[in-house]
Structures are given as structure tokens and as C-alpha cells.
Amino acid sequence: MQEAKQEDNVVSGKKHLRDRLPIPTKMFYGLGTALDMWGLWLYPAVAFAVFNMYLGIEPWLVGLALTLIRVFDAVVDPLMGWLSDNLRSKHGRRRPFILIAGILSGLCLPILFLVSPSWSGLKFLGVSVVFWYMLLSNMIYIPIISAFTVPYNSLGAEMSPCYEERTSVMSYRSMAQKISELGNFYALRFTNLAWFLIPGTDQKNTLLGMQIYTSILGVVMAIFAIIIFFKVKERYYEKVVVNVHKKISILSGLGETLRCQPFRKMMVVGAAFTLGTSMVGSLGYYATVFYVSSGNKILGDNWQFWMGMAFMIGGLIGVPLHATLAHRIGKRRAVVVACMIGICGYGGSWFLYTPHIQWLQTIASSLMGMAAASLWMLHSSIGADIIDYDELNTGKRREGSFTACASYILKLGNSLGYYFSGLILTWAGFTWKLKVQAPETIFWIRASLASLPVAGLILAIIFVLRVRLTKQRSAEIRSSLEERRGTV
Numbered sequence: 001m002q003e004a005k006q007e008d009n010v011v012s013g014k015k016h017l018r019d020r021l022p023i024p025t026k027m028f029y030g031l032g033t034a035l036d037m038w039g040l041w042l043y044p045a046v047a048f049a050v051f052n053m054y055l056g057i058e059p060w061l062v063g064l065a066l067t068l069i070r071v072f073d074a075v076v077d078p079l080m081g082w083l084s085d086n087l088r089s090k091h092g093r094r095r096p097f098i099l100i101a102g103i104l105s106g107l108c109l110p111i112l113f114l115v116s117p118s119w120s121g122l123k124f125l126g127v128s129v130v131f132w133y134m135l136l137s138n139m140i141y142i143p144i145i146s147a148f149t150v151p152y153n154s155l156g157a158e159m160s161p162c163y164e165e166r167t168s169v170m171s172y173r174s175m176a177q178k179i180s181e182l183g184n185f186y187a188l189r190f191t192n193l194a195w196f197l198i199p200g201t202d203q204k205n206t207l208l209g210m211q212i213y214t215s216i217l218g219v220v221m222a223i224f225a226i227i228i229f230f231k232v233k234e235r236y237y238e239k240v241v242v243n244v245h246k247k248i249s250i251l252s253g254l255g256e257t258l259r260c261q262p263f264r265k266m267m268v269v270g271a272a273f274t275l276g277t278s279m280v281g282s283l284g285y286y287a288t289v290f291y292v293s294s295g296n297k298i299l300g301d302n303w304q305f306w307m308g309m310a311f312m313i314g315g316l317i318g319v320p321l322h323a324t325l326a327h328r329i330g331k332r333r334a335v336v337v338a339c340m341i342g343i344c345g346y347g348g349s350w351f352l353y354t355p356h357i358q359w360l361q362t363i364a365s366s367l368m369g370m371a372a373a374s375l376w377m378l379h380s381s382i383g384a385d386i387i388d389y390d391e392l393n394t395g396k397r398r399e400g401s402f403t404a405c406a407s408y409i410l411k412l413g414n415s416l417g418y419y420f421s422g423l424i425l426t427w428a429g430f431t432w433k434l435k436v437q438a439p440e441t442i443f444w445i446r447a448s449l450a451s452l453p454v455a456g457l458i459l460a461i462i463f464v465l466r467v468r469l470t471k472q473r474s475a476e477i478r479s480s481l482e483e484r485r486g487t488v
């Protein structure tokens with residue numbers, strides 16, 4: 001409790017007033033999570049179901065494609081962060097990207113699934129043409145969605161200089177994210193509609209369903225981007241950024257970003273959580289379909305929707321709970337609590353994923369959702385404090401560089417996890433044509449789901465406790481910055 005007491009002290013005799021933003025502003029900002037979730041995470045969430053289960057592409061190839069896509073992000077994300085940091089316009093440096101890229105990312109979303117089933121048997125360089133289409137379509141789409149997500153996430157770090165209000169902003173964003181994430185979980189259930197069932201069979205046209213579904217989501221994405229552009233303003237631009245005419249070098253900017261010690265530690269926290277959980281993200285779907293639902297894909301997809309509902313509800317409960325915890329015991333300790341909840345959810349999946357009482361798996365999913373939403377909310381809030389720490393030491397506001405580095409590392413960890421998922425499925429002997437898988441295959445899927453995320457969460461706990469940006473230290477940094485360049 002010493003840290004909590006120390007964090008409530010007044011710094012240097014000066015107490016900062018809580019800088020509260022209007023609730024509608026935080027809600028409008030939260031709309032951007034829909035573009036982030038549907039533009040970036042819908043694809044890996046359904047890739048195995050579409051390209052492996054429906055089109056018959058080998059699971060290790062699907063995992064490899066998802067990994068190579070994120071390797072491409074290694075160039076794109078830092079570039080977008082650099083462009084965003086250096087843009088000067090009458091609309092700011094983030095909002096022009098949010099408007100244009102947001103509209104384009106919505107309209108172009110369906111191209112990711114414009115593949116023909118007849119291509120499955122065609123090969124180029126010894127590999128299915130569908131694999132090459134996955135790579136090519138994403139190379140077109142990734143720069144577009146990245147041009148939205150990097151400036152959008154950078155904008156969140158600039159909305160308030162207040163230690164407490166930053167957590168509030170991120171809590172609104174995280175709760176909006178949980179709602180929009182439901183769109184990812186509903187995707188495969190949407191393909192169960194009668195329109196997509198193949199007459200005379202118990203099979204469905206998953207690919208056609210995804211093409212129509214992404215077209216609908218794309219329109220919503222474009223509308224949300226327009227709303228954010230008009231309703232959310234840039235706090236630091238007029239008083240801090242616009243007076244800086246010297247451009248930030250992309251190489252030196254990335255170098256300085258990676259030399260920031262608290263940032264590196266938080267990246268380990270995020271990467272450990274992401275790699276551990278994404279490694280089994282798709283395995284959870286396979287466990288639901290082939291173990292809990294005994295190979296019935298339609299029943300499995302329906303349960304996947306209810307799993308998504310439980311995940312969303314867990315997140316909606318967890319975010320305000322951990323925001324309150326962060327206020328009372330500090331952000332770092334609140335992260336530890338979130339990780340412990342995640343350990344219970346993933347570790348408990350061994351017992352809660354059962355064909356005998358199928359609804360028990362929703363309990364595991366709700367705990368996973370509570371942990372994920374809370375951790376990312378706190379991760380972003382601490383990230384904004386780290387940017388202040390960096391400004392104090394370098395004299396530069398580089399939200400774009402920090403966001404780009406964080407985004408790339410976390411997305412790479414996510415995609416490596418999907419790649420390992422494909423390897424685990426192949427190694428375990430999964431065969432997409434079989435409705436009933438071998439007992440050994442089911443065992444390794446379940447064992448991986450229950451153990452690998454736990455290891456990542458333990459590593460996240462170790463490193464978050466090494467970050468020394470307490471509330472008191474953050475208040476000292478804010479006071480020093482305001483003495484140097486004034487308030488914002």
C-alpha cells in the first residue's frame with residue numbers, strides 16, 4: 001500500500017486539477033475501435049475458418065500468411081507514424097489521416113475475401129494460389145488501415161495531460177472496443193444464415209458470407225471515420241506541435257523511441273500477453289468446434305458467437321472495475337490483477353471447455369475478455385504517461401513513433417501466435433476433412449490452450465512491475481513540462 005499512499009501525495013506543493021473531457025468526446029473517440037477491430041483483427045479471427053476449413057488450405061500455410069502480413073507492417077506502421085508526427089495542416093496532424101484512410105479502409109475491406117474457390121487447386125511456385133492472394137490483398141490493404149490506426153491511436157495519447165483522465169479516455173475506448181469486437185465473433189455465425197447454406201447439404205458457403213459481411217462492416221467503418229474527424233479535436237497541436245517546424249527523422253525517431261526504457265518494458269508486457277494468447281486464439285475455435293461441439297461446425301459457430309458475447313460482457317465489466325482499481329492501487333498493480341484473471345480464464349479452459357456442459361466455456365471466455373480489455377486499457381494509459389516521460393527527456397512529442405512501434409510489436413506478436421497455431425494444428429495431426437479428430441489431436445489443442453497463455457501472462461506480470469512511472473512521478477513530469485512549454 002506504500003505505493004498507493006505515495007501516489008496520492010501532492011507534488012512540489014502543486015496539485016493538478018482533474019482535466020475532465022466531455023463524455024460525448026470520449027464516446028466519439030471510441031468509435032474508432034470499430035475500424036481497428038474490423039480492419040485489423042477480423043481477418044485473422046476468421047482466416048482459419050475461411051481458408052483452412054472452407055477452402056482447404058493447409059493450416060501452417062494460413063498461419064504463415066498471417067505472420068508474413070505483419071512482417072510487412074514492419075515497414076508500414078513506422079512510416080505512418082513518422083508521416084503523422086510530421087504533418088502540419090489546418091486540420092491538425094492526425095485528423096486528415098483519420099478521415100481519408102478511415103473511409104478507404106472501410107470501402108476496401110471486402111477485397112481481402114475476393115478469392116475464388118476454384119483457385120484452391122491451382123498452384124504457383126508449389127503453393128496454392130489462395131496463399132499468394134492472401135499476401136497480395138493484404139499488401140494493398142495494410143497501408144490503408146495503418147494510415148488510420150496509427151494516427152487514431154496517437155490521438156488518444158494526446159487527448160488529456162491528466163494521469164487519471166487518460167485512464168478514463170482509454171476505459172471508454174476499451175468498452176467501445178468490446179462492443180465492436182462482437183462484430184468479429186458474429187462473423188462466422190452470419191455465414192450460418194440460410195442464404196449461405198448449400199442446398200441438399202449441411203455445408204455453408206463461408207466465403208460468400210464473409211464477402212457480404214465485410215461489405216456491410218465497411219460502410220459502417222467509413223461513417224465512423226467521418227464522425228471522428230468532425231467531433232474529436234487535437235489537444236496538443238495548436239499549443240505545442242504547430243510551433244515545431246523541424247521534422248523528426250524516421251530513423252532517429254525510432255531509435256530514440258526504442259531507447260526509452262519504460263517503453264521497452266511495456267512492450268515486453270504487451271508482446272508477452274499478445275503472443276501467448278494469440279498463439280491459442282484460433283485453437284480455442286477448434287476446441288469449440290471439434291471437442292465441445294463434436295465436429296458440428298454450425299453448432300460450433302453458434303457457440304463462437306455466444307463466446308464472443310461472454311468475452312464482450314467480461315470486458316465491459318472488467319474495464320470500469322480496473323479503472324477504479326488503477327485509481328486506488330496504481331496502474332501497474334491493476335495490470336497484475338488483470339493478468340491473474342487471465343490466468344484463471346485460460347488455465348481454467350481445460351475444465352470449462354467440455355462437451356458435457358457446453359455453456360461452461362462461456363465462463364472461460366468472459367474471464368479472458370475481462371483480462372484482455374482491462375490490460376489493453378491500462379497499457380494505453382501507461383503509454384500516454386511514457387510519452388510525457390519521453391518529451392521531458394527529448395523535448396519532442398512523438399506519439400506517432402511510439403504508437404507505430406507499439407502497434408508493430410504487438411501485431412507481430414499476434415501474427416507469430418497465429419503462425420504457431422498453424423504449426424500446432426499440423427503437428428497435432430489436424431485434418432480439415434475429418435469431422436471427428438483423433439483423441440491425440442484434441443488433447444494437444446486443449447493442452448496448448450490451457451498452458452501457453454499462462455506463461456505469457458506470468459512474463460507480463462514480471463515486467464509491468466519493473467515500470468517505475470507511478471502517479472507521483474507522472475505528476476512531477478507534467479509539472480516540469482508545463483513549466484517548460486506551458487499548459488495544453
